[in-house]
Amino acid sequence: MKSLLAQSCFAERRARLMAQMTPKSIAIIPSAQLQPRNRDVDYAFRQDSDFYYLSGFDEPNAVLVLVPGRAAGEYVVFCQDRDLEMEIWHGYRAGPEGLKQDYGADQAHPIDLIDDEMPKLLDGCERIYYAIGGDEQLDTQVRGWLNAIRAQARQGAVPPTEMVMLDHLLHEMRLFKSDEEAELMRQAGEISAQAHVRAMQVCKPGMTEYQLEAEITHHFAMNRCRQAAYPSIVGGGDNACVLHYTENSEELQDGDLVLIDAGCELDYYAGDITRTFPVNGRFSDEQKALYELVLKAQEACIELVRPGTPWADVHDRSVEIITEGLVELGLLQGDLEDLIERGAYREFYMHRIGHWLGMDVHDVGDYKVGGDWRPLEPGMVMTVEPGIYVSPFNEKVDARWRGIGIRIEDDVLVTEQGNEILSAVVPKQVDEIEALMRAAQNG
Ligand code: GLY
Ligand code: MN
Ligand code: MN
Numbered sequence: 001m002k003s004l005l006a007q008s009c010f011a012e013r014r015a016r017l018m019a020q021m022t023p024k025s026i027a028i029i030p031s032a033q034l035q036p037r038n039r040d041v042d043y044a045f046r047q048d049s050d051f052y053y054l055s056g057f058d059e060p061n062a063v064l065v066l067v068p069g070r071a072a073g074e075y076v077v078f079c080q081d082r083d084l085e086m087e088i089w090h091g092y093r094a095g096p097e098g099l100k101q102d103y104g105a106d107q108a109h110p111i112d113l114i115d116d117e118m119p120k121l122l123d124g125c126e127r128i129y130y131a132i133g134g135d136e137q138l139d140t141q142v143r144g145w146l147n148a149i150r151a152q153a154r155q156g157a158v159p160p161t162e163m164v165m166l167d168h169l170l171h172e173m174r175l176f177k178s179d180e181e182a183e184l185m186r187q188a189g190e191i192s193a194q195a196h197v198r199a200m201q202v203c204k205p206g207m208t209e210y211q212l213e214a215e216i217t218h219h220f221a222m223n224r225c226r227q228a229a230y231p232s233i234v235g236g237g238d239n240a241c242v243l244h245y246t247e248n249s250e251e252l253q254d255g256d257l258v259l260i261d262a263g264c265e266l267d268y269y270a271g272d273i274t275r276t277f278p279v280n281g282r283f284s285d286e287q288k289a290l291y292e293l294v295l296k297a298q299e300a301c302i303e304l305v306r307p308g309t310p311w312a313d314v315h316d317r318s319v320e321i322i323t324e325g326l327v328e329l330g331l332l333q334g335d336l337e338d339l340i341e342r343g344a345y346r347e348f349y350m351h352r353i354g355h356w357l358g359m360d361v362h363d364v365g366d367y368k369v370g371g372d373w374r375p376l377e378p379g380m381v382m383t384v385e386p387g388i389y390v391s392p393f394n395e396k397v398d399a400r401w402r403g404i405g406i407r408i409e410d411d412v413l414v415t416e417q418g419n420e421i422l423s424a425v426v427p428k429q430v431d432e433i434e435a436l437m438r439a440a441q442n443g
Pocket of ligand 3: 272355385409
């Protein structure tokens, strides 16, 4: 599918990356490969995020090469050649001509010629930007190309002397979203949020977790998002306490909460939203008490999302509020500072407050710079997702709390003024959720 972004966005990214590369250097970025699922069937193809970020091209078996300043062309792509027989079975291909015409490549070659062409491109380059270890087959090929140049040294060929991981430059670029990217993420947030609204509206006791998941993925697919950004988590009752629960196989029970963590992928940009709500539409006292505590922490943390806040401060705030609340409710006993110091909250809140969000759901970008937690800056997008999970087997707490799992997760863009919540369309206040579900039940 063609990207919603204009080709000029991809060209601008390539130019920006090349401007940061040293003179006489080359970058090599491989596409993703098809992965077998079972006999004669592959998993749905998903392009590598780095490759797509620079090309907008979504076929496997391709390698993208950037050679800043090269007179014959700076942007070279190796791709699957046109093959009418193969295309009848497996789908149309752009081919080298298509890469030049529609994707801005200066030069494009059939992938079968890569071992002939790459030594020529590498000859005379001093530094190679390449993420070694990501693609074993390509690692071997790169070694072969270097050996081919070394073998030609007496004929005047000059092999590169330095190999540098490309990730750092590229991932720093990906961490800061352009206006066009922010707009796509706004749409991904809205589609994901509407799917959660739909789940609240249709949920009732006796439905299964997979049926609720189907409502969500239906909404994604009807809005151009054939893939979710990650496997949806739909956990009723005790299952909400399993952080990566994806079986989604059980019946939803009257009186339980259901935790849904699901987000769509719109044109390679992820939404990542969690809501937790009562299967029957009404929170019990215990559910409400813990829910209000998670919500208090989440809202206070979102408040901190603004330029200048060190990344770790957001997490630390959630720890303070959750620990304090757990003491008030009697789930933890002791001195607040001491409990925080020894991490007593981890029995109930065992993950961090969030992560960068972008083309990958756990997106790229460093969290520390020069040994310190980095301050938030405009253009970054992060999730804010505190939770409390009381194991059904936790005999240290009163039985009425056991088996309650709650997470509330929103997607937040850092702006010049503060922040923008990209997933705000789905309610999270107790009375709003109950009203939405009541209206649907009565409607
Ligand atoms: N859905 C994965 C996460 O929330 O990090
Ligand atoms: Mn999530
Ligand atoms: Mn998340």
